């Protein structure tokens with residue numbers, strides 16, 4: 080099942096962001112450090128084309144530090160991209176971020192004009208939290224669910240820097256099915272647009288394969304479960320998520336697992352590595368090509384059958 084969530088307010092935000100882009104000096108894109116690839120919005124790349132860019136890997140306190148290093152190296156292969164790690168508590172990154180803004184927009188530094196930096200990223204990635212940390216006061220509304228910020232808001236950060244807070248946006252079609260699940264697991268897709276048990280099955284399968292020891296220790300398991308279903312049944316029984324007849328209530332236990340993951344209770348877990356992405360991109364490219372071929376063949380067939388009566392005349 081492919082997960083997609085693109086409500087009207089995101090479409091509007093995308094249009095509003097495009098409208099102000101000529102006045103924007105640089106784009107600061109926040110990526111979720113647990114899924115740096117899947118949280119990169121292709122629509123933002125398109126909007127920000129030609130502007131200097133800082134990529135902030137937010138929620139790095141929740142991510143696997145070894146894999147975070149791999150991602151930083153991956154992004155910084157591109158000379159125009161600078162990366163910065165942030166966590167909820169570390170507002171000491173503020174000065175570093177501001178000096179990076181000055182460095183990337185030298186023409187406006189020390190001039191009488193303000194530098195305008197647009198803060199972008201997927202829903203719930205921590206844009207408004209970062210703005211508040213850098214501003215040193217609660218100027219932007221934050222909350223642990225997607226779609227908290229609804230419109231564009233300009234905020235003065237320092238004497239010569241303004242930040243533009245924006246609503247989290249996704250894109251109309253998430254081609255990589257895994258990316259959809261990872262975004263949902265991280266809490267960037269509204270829960271009403273997904274099925275919680277689908278996310279929990281995805282997460283369980285991933286944890287069994289990539290973080291077996293974490294599962295065993297966190298949930299005091301005697302052995303590694305053989306499947307996602309087996310794990311969720313064990314956890315459901317352990318947590319008393321039972322329905323009549325002693326069956327495990329999968330929805331209830333799914334919500335427990337997903338919420339514990341989002342809150343970092345399982346430890347520092349990253350959902351994708353650069354190597355995994357290379358392999359997935361190949362599969363997605365093949366799927367897109369196959370779909371295009373099928374559509375072309377269908378079109379040809381339709382034209383052929385329409386042309387038949389004429390050819391007989």
Ligand SMILES: Nc1nc2c(ncn2[C@@H]2O[C@H](COP(=O)(O)OP(=O)(O)OP(=O)(O)O)[C@@H](O)[C@H]2O)c(=O)[nH]1
Nearest residue numbers: 138166167203204205206207208222226227228247
């Ligand atoms: N653990 C952790 N939590 C964070 C971090 N940054 C933000 N959060 C939490 O993530 C949630 C979302 O933060 P917001 O700042 O509202 O996110 P946003 O990107 O502005 O979200 P929208 O406006 O809905 O697009 C809040 O509960 C924050 O406390 C971080 O670095 N680490």
Ligand SMILES: [Mg+2]
Nearest residue numbers: 206207227228
């Ligand atoms: Mg916000």
